[in-house]
Amino acid sequence: MATDYASAVRAGTMAAGRLHRELGMRELVETHGGNIDVFGAISELGLPLMLRPLKGLLGAYLPSPVPGLLITTERRMSIQRFTAAHELGHYTMRHLPSLDDESILRRMPTSPEPTGLFQETEADAFAVAFMMPKWLILAHAARQGWQVNDFRRQNVVYQLSLRLGASYEATCRTLQRYALIDDSTPIALLDTKPKPPKPLKVDLLQDYQPENYHGDVWLLTAKDAGTRIDGSRDDTFVLRLNEHAGGGYVWDFDQLEASGFAILRDRRENADHEAIGGPVVRRVTAAVGDARWGHVTIAERRPWAPEPAHASLDIDFDVTGPEQKGLSRAERRLRFEEA
Numbered sequence: 001m002a003t004d005y006a007s008a009v010r011a012g013t014m015a016a017g018r019l020h021r022e023l024g025m026r027e028l029v030e031t032h033g034g035n036i037d038v039f040g041a042i043s044e045l046g047l048p049l050m051l052r053p054l055k056g057l058l059g060a061y062l063p064s065p066v067p068g069l070l071i072t073t074e075r076r077m078s079i080q081r082f083t084a085a086h087e088l089g090h091y092t093m094r095h096l097p098s099l100d101d102e103s104i105l106r107r108m109p110t111s112p113e114p115t116g117l118f119q120e121t122e123a124d125a126f127a128v129a130f131m132m133p134k135w136l137i138l139a140h141a142a143r144q145g146w147q148v149n150d151f152r153r154q155n156v157v158y159q160l161s162l163r164l165g166a167s168y169e170a171t172c173r174t175l176q177r178y179a180l181i182d183d184s185t186p187i188a189l190l191d192t193k194p195k196p197p198k199p200l201k202v203d204l205l206q207d208y209q210p211e212n213y214h215g216d217v218w219l220l221t222a223k224d225a226g227t228r229i230d231g232s233r234d235d236t237f238v239l240r241l242n243e244h245a246g247g248g249y250v251w252d253f254d255q256l257e258a259s260g261f262a263i264l265r266d267r268r269e270n271a272d273h274e275a276i277g278g279p280v281v282r283r284v285t286a287a288v289g290d291a292r293w294g295h296v297t298i299a300e301r302r303p304w305a306p307e308p309a310h311a312s313l314d315i316d317f318d319v320t321g322p323e324q325k326g327l328s329r330a331e332r333r334l335r336f337e338e339a
Helices: 005-023 025-032 038-044 077-092 118-131 134-144 148-152 154-164 168-177 185-190 198-205 254-258 329-338
Strands: 049-052 059-062 068-072 098-100 217-220 227-232 236-243 250-252 262-270 280-287 293-301 311-321
Touching (some): 005 025, 005 077, 025 134, 038 049, 038 077, 038 118, 038 329, 059 077, 068 077, 077 098, 077 118, 098 118, 118 168, 134 154, 148 154, 154 168, 154 198, 198 217, 198 236, 236 250, 236 293, 236 311, 254 262, 311 329
Parallel strands (some): 217 236, 227 311
Antiparallel strands (some): 059 068, 236 280, 250 293, 293 311
C-alpha cells in the first residue's frame, strides 16, 4: 500500500488502467458505446457480489474467507456504480476489509486527506479512473461534437454524466481533475440556484411536468446512433431528430412503443423559420413505461414507400436500474443468456 497521498492516487489510477486492459474495456466501449459496465466487470472477474438494503453504509469489501463485495440498494444508480468501483478497487489492490459510508462520495481524489487513509485514497482514485477514464470522456465528446469549452456549460456536463453513468457533481470534479476545466469552473457549475441538475431537467422537458424530478432526462439525437443507454426505471428521454417532411419522410416511433416505451409528447418544430418545405425538428418525449432492456430502431421513411429508410437511430438500452436486492443486473443477464 502507498505511504503518501500522491503515490496512492498514482497506484489506484494505474491499477484501474491495468484492469481496463485485462478486460478489454476500451475496445468494448469504443465498439458498442455506452459507459464502463462496473457490475459487468465484477461479474466477468467472478467476484461474488450481493446487493442489500444496507443501513449507514454504501458498500463493503470483505477479503475473507472468500473475497466479496456488498453494495446498498438504497441509493440511485450512479452512486451504486461509484461504490461498486470503489469496492472493486479494494479487491484489485488486495486491501484490508473496508466498510464504506457516505464519505467516499466526498473524497474525490483532488486534495490530500488529513487522515492518511491511503488504502481509501487508492480505492477512490481507482474508482474515478476505472469508471470515468479520460479517454471515455473524450470519446463521448468526439461523438457529440463537444469542444473543451463546452464543458463549462451545465447542460453539456449533465448529458456527459448520464453517458458516463456518474453523478453530475462527480463529473464536474472529474473534469477538473483531468484539467478539462479550470479550478474555478466547478463552482460555477455546482453553486447555482436552483441547484443542478433539476433546472436542466425542467428545461429539457419544457411544458411536460412529471410527478417528480428524481429520474434523469436524456437528450438523444442522431449523434447517439449505435450507442448503448444504461438508464433507470424513472428516466425520461427527449428525442430530437431532424425530419425531412418536405420530401415526405417521417420518423416512425412504432418500434419504440413496441419496446415498451410510453410516448408522452410528440411535436414538430421548424428547424429554419425562414425556409418553406425544409427540414423540421421532431421532438418526442418518452417515459420508460414497460421497457426493460433490448434494442430499438427508429427509422425515418416515407410511409407509403417500401424503399430503405432515409435515416435511422439504433440504440441498445437497459433501463432496469438502479440495482435491486440480490444479484446485479449484469449477473442476471449472464445467467439468462446461459439458460
